Amino acid sequence: MTHTVLFELGCEELPPKSLKTLRDALKSEVEKGLTDAGLGFDSIDAYAAPRRLALKINQIEAQQADSQKRFDGPAVQAAYDAEGKPTKALEGFLRGQGITADQVSTFNAGKVEKVCYFKDIKGQSLDALLPNILQTALDNLPIAKRMRSAASRTEFVRPVQWVVLLKDAQIIEATIQDIQASNQTFGHRFHAPEAITLAHANDYLDSLRNAKVIADFEERQAMIDSQVKALADEVGAIAIVPADLRDEVTALVELPVALRASFEARYLAVPQEALITTMQDNQKYFCLVDGHNKLQPYFITVSNIESKDPTQIIEGNEKVVRPRLSDAEFFFLQDQKQPLASRKDKLKNMVFQAQLGTLWEKTERVAKLSVALCQFTGASPLDAEKAAFLSKCDLTSELVGEFPELQGIAGTYYARLEGENDEVADALGEQYLPKFAGDALPQNKTGTTLALADRMVTLVGIFGIGQAPTGSKDPFALRRSAIGILRLIIENELDISLENLVNLALAGYGDVIKDHDKTRADAVAFLEGRYRAKYEDQGVDVDVIQAVQALSPKSPLDFDQRIKAVNHFRTLDEASALAAANKRVANILAKETVTENTVNEATLVESAEKDLYQTLKTLTAEVQPLLNNRNYTEALSKLAALRTPIDAFFDNVMVMADDPALKANRLALLAQLRGLFLSVADISVLQS
Template identity: 80%
Template sequence: MTQHTVLFELGCEELPPKSLKKLRDALRDEVIQGLNDAALKFTRIEAYAAPRRLAIKIIDVDGAQADSQKRFDGPALQAAYDADGQPTKALEGFMRGQGIGVEQVSTFQAGKVEKVCYYKDIKGQSLDALLPEILQHALDHLPIAKRMRSAASRTEFVRPVKWVLLLKDADVIPANIQDHRADRFSYGHRFHAPEAIELKHANDYLDALRDAKVIADFDERQQIIDKQIQALSDEVNATAIVPDDLRDEVTALVEWPVALRASFEERFLAVPQEALITTMQDNQKYFCLVDQAHKLQPYFITISNIESKDPQQIIEGNEKVVRPRLSDAEFFFLQDQKQALASRKDKLANMVFQAQLGSLWDKSQRIAKLAVALSPFTHADAQYAERAALLAKCDLTSELVGEFPELQGIAGTYYARLEGENEEVAQALGEQYLPKFAGDVLPQTQTGTTIALADRLDTLVGIFAIGQAPTGSKDPFALRRSAIGILRLVIENQIEASIEQLIDATIDSYGSIIQDPAKTRQDAVAFLEGRYRAKYEDQGVAVDVIQAVQALAPKSPLDFDKRVNAVNHFRKLAEAQALAAANKRVANILAKETAPSGAVDESLLQEATEQALYAELQQLSPIVQPLLAAKDYTAALSKLAALRTPIDAFFDHVMVMAEDPALKANRLRILVQLRALFMSVADISVLQH
C-alpha cells in the first residue's frame, strides 16, 4: 500500500502560553487514537507548537484502510430452511434486511449452534476521506477549559482560527476544518515575515518556517533559549534561575527567540531577593541571575520575539519597565521596617485563623506553648522555640507579604535579622512552612523543626476537635499534606516521640477549647497513623511491606520507619518468600489452636528436624534480642533469615498436630517462639510474592 507524509497546521491568534505544550501533546495523542481507530497504519507523528500555531506531521501513513470483511449474523441454520430445504420466513427476512440473495448466505459455528450469516466485503476508505474528520474530532477533544467563537463561525476553539493547512505529500487534502478551507499556505513571523508561505511539500514545513523566522518545533525552540541563557549567564560569571514552568511559558510566548541581558540598580539588592525574583519571574517573565552562593546579581535575561537591529533599545525598555516593580518591593520593605515584628501581634489578634479556634494571635500563643513542650523531643532551646513561635505569624500583617504572599516566613526572617533577633530564631521564621510539598527540604535548625511541627499539629488537632476532619476530596486545611509533613519532620529528624505524645501535648496547649479531648485524641492519632501508607507508597514501598508493619501498630513514627526499612530490605532476600509462607502457615496453625503456655520440653523433641529448629532458635534468640532492643530491625531480620532451612525441614518432616497431646503442645510452643521472634519486627506472613 502507498504511504504518505501528511502535514496539518492550525493557525490561530496567540494561544495561551501556559497551555501550549499540553495542547500540542493532546493533539498528537488524539490524532494517534483517531488513526488507530480508523486502522490507518503510520510510522510516527511529530508534533509542533508555537504561539500562533499547532501542527502535526504524520510519517509513512497508509493512503487508505485495508479492505475488510464484516460478518452479519442471521438465524440458526435449523430455523433458516424448511424440510424441503427452502428458506423460511426467518431467513427471507434476514436476506431482505441485508439486500442479498440465497446464494450469498454462508454459515458459521456459534458454539454448539450452526448459524447462517452474510460476509460483506468492505472497501477501505481513503486517507483523504477519513483524515478531516479525525483532525476535527481531535480538535474538539483538546483539553480547553474555555472555548470561544470568532466572527460568524459557529465552531469553537481556544483562540480565533486564522488558517488551516493540510497536505498529503505535495497535494492539498480537500477539507473544511474549524470552518476554514484547507490549503497549502502557512504564515511566518508576525513582524519579520508576515506574508503567506506556499508549501510545495509536507516535508518542507520546518525549513520554510525557519526561513520565515519561526521555529515551529517547541523543543528545538526551548533548546535555543537554554543555550542563549547559558551564554549570557557565563559572560557575567553567574547562573540563571530557570524554573520549568517559566521556561515552558517563555518558550510558548516566542516564535523566534532572542535572549538579551539587562540590569537593574544595585541598591535594590538590599531588598529580600525572594521578592525581587518573584516580581521579575511572575510579572515580567524574566530569568534572574545568581552567583555561586545563590545571591541575586543585578542582572536579568529577557527573551525577545524580535531580532532587533538595535537590541539596546529593547534592553533599556525592559529595564524601564522593571524599575517601578522593584521600587514597589523596596518601598514595602522599607515601610515594614518602621514597625517591629513583635508589635504586629495586635493586628494578628484581628485576623481570624478559624472561627471556632480563634485568631492568628491565639494560634501563635498555642504554638509557643506547644513548642516549649516539644523542645525536649526536638532538642531545641525552649526559649528560642517560644520566641520564634510568637513571631512566626507576625509578617502576615506586613506590606511585603501583602504584595507577595509567597514570602510569608521569608519576610519575617529578614525583619527579625534587621531587628537583631537571634539567628536561630530568625531562620526558624522562614523554616516554619517547610516542607511545603512532597519531597521538599526540611528545616535546618532545631527551632525551625520545632515550630514547623507545632504549627501543623495545632491545625490538625484543632480541626479534628471541631469536627471538620477531611472527607473524600474535601480537605480545606490541607491536613493530609500536613500529616505527611509531621511524619517526615519526626522521622527524618530522628525524634523519639510517639504519635500519642505529640497529640496529647497539642491537646494540652488548647486547654478548655477542646470539648471532647478523648475523641479528639483518638481521631487525630488514627488520622496520622492512616497517612503512613500514602507516605511510603510515594517512596515506592510495596503495600504489603507497609501492612506487615501496621499489623504491629508501632506507636512511634521513627520506630515505624525503621521497621518498614527493615521489612523492605528483608523482602529482597532470597529466603524472604519461603519465610513469609512459613510464617503464614504458623499464623494459621496458631489461630486455630490455643498454644499452651510454658517452656519447650527438650525431652519431647523426638524428630531430628524439630531438634535442629529448636537449637537454631536457642542460638539465634540471644543474638537477635539485643538487635531488637537497639531497634536495629534490619540486622535482626537478616539474622532470622537463617531460619529458612530448619523451618522448611521442620514442616517437611514433623507433624505438628500429633495425636500425643504432649508432643502436640510442645511443637506448638516451638511455633509460638518462632512466631514471636519474627513478630518482634513485623508480621511478615502478610508479604506477597
C-alpha cells in the same frame, strides 16, 4: 504505499501556559484516531509555537486494509423449515442485508449454530478518513474555555486563522474548524507576515525557519537555554530558570532573542525573594545570581524579534521593571518602621478558624507546644518560644500583603534586622517547610520544632471541631501536612509517639475541644493512615507497608526503621521461602488455640523439630539485643538463618500429631517462631 502528512492549525496567540499540553494532547488524540481507524504509521512529530499547533505524520498508509464484517442472523434451526426452505425469519434477515439465500454462511455460537453473512468492506482512503480524525482530536483537546470567532459555529481555545493539510505535495480536501485546508502557512507576525506556500509536507520546519519562526518547541527552548547561559556567563552569573517559566517563555516567542538588562544595585537591599518573584511572575524575566545564590543586578528577557536596535528593547524593559522593584523597596522600608513583635495586635483581629479563634490564639498554642517539643528536638525552649510568638507577625506586613508567597521569608529578614539570632530568624521561614512532597526540611532545630508544632496545632484543632478531610475536601491541606509531620519526625530521628504528640497539642486547647478522647483517636488514625501514601511515593511496595502496619508501631521513627528492615529483607534469597513459611504458620495458629507458649524440650522427638528449637533458641538470644536497640534490619537478616530448619520441620514433622502433648508442644514451637518474626513485622503478608 506510505506518505508524509502535515497538519497545521494556525491561530491567534495560544495560551502560553497550555501550549505544551495542547501539543501533546493533539498528538495523543490523533495517534488514537489513526489506530482506531486501522491506519498504520511510523511516528508523529508534534510542533507548537505561539500561533500554531502542527503534526507531521511519517510513513502513514494510503488507506485502510480491506476487511470483512460478520452480520448474525437467526439460528439455523429457525432459519429453515423441514424441507430446507428459508423461513420468515431468514427471509427477513436476507432482506435486511440485501442478499440472497446462497450468500449466507453459518457459524457456531456456543450451543447454537446460526446463519450469518460475511460482508466484504473495502478500506477507506487516508484522504477520506483524516479530516474527521483531526477534527475529532481538536474537539477532544483539554480546553477549559472555548470561544467562537466571527460567524463560525465551531469553537476553539483561540480564533483559527488558517489550516494546512498536505499529503506529500498534495492538498487533502478538508474543512477543519470551518476553515478550508490549503498548503499556505504564515511566518513570523512581524518579520515575515506574508503567506508561505509549502511545496511538500517535509518542507515545513525549514520553510518556517526561513520565515523567522522556530516551530519545534524543544528547538526553541534549546535556543533560549543557550542564549540565557551565554548572557549569564558574560557577567559571571548563574541564571535562575524554573521549569514552568522556561516553558512559558518558550511558548510566548516564535523567534527567541535573549537580551540582558540591569537594574540599580540599591534594590539588592530588598529581600531578593521579593525581587525575584516580581521579575519572574509579572515580567517573565530570568534572574541572575552568583555562586552563593545572591541576586545580581541583572535580568534576562527573551524578545520575540530581532531588533536592529536591541538597546531600545533593553531600556524599555528596564523602565518597566523599575516601578515594580521600587514598590517592593517601599513596602520593605515601611515594614521596618514597626517592630515585628508589635504586629501581634493585628493577629488578635485575624480569625484563624471561627471555632478555634484568632491567629494570635493559634500562635499561643504553637508557642506552648514548641516549648514542650524541645525535649525531643533538642532546640532551646527560649528560642522556640520566641520564634513561635514571632512566627505569624509578618502576615500583617506590607511586603507579604503584596507578595503572599514571602510569608515566613519576610519575617526572617525583619527578625535579622532587629538583631534576633539565626536560630530564631531562620525558623520563621523554615516553619513552612516542607511545602510539598520532596521539599527540603528545616535546617535548624528551632525551625524543625516550629514546623512540627504549627502543623500539629492545626491538625488537632481541625479534628477537634469535627472538620476532618473528607473525599477531595481538604481546605486546610491536612493530608499534605500530615506527611510533613511524619517526615519531620522520621528524618530528624525524633523519638516520639504519635499519641504523645497529639496529647501535647491537645493540652494547648483545653475546653475549646470538647472530646479529647475522640480527637486523639481520630488524629492518630489519620496520621497513621498517611504512612501508605508517604512510602508509596518513595517506591516502597504496598505489601512491605502492610507487613509493618500489621504491628501498629506507635512511633513514626520506629515505623520507618521497620520499613527499611523489611525492604532489605526482601532482597535476601531466603525471603520468599520464609514469607511462605510464616503464612503457613499463621494459618495453622489461626485455627488452633495455643494455651502454652513454652516449649518442653523433653517432648521434642523428631530431629527436625529439635534442630528448629535449638536454632530458635540461639537466634532469640542474638536477636533480642538488636530488637531492643531497634536494629531491625540486622535482626531480620539473622532470622533468615531459620529458612533451612523451618523447611526441614515442615518436610519431616507432623504438627497435628495424634498425641495431644506432641501437638501442643509443636504449636508452642510455631508460636515462638511466629512471635520472633512479629517482633519486627508480619512478613507473612509479603508477596513472593
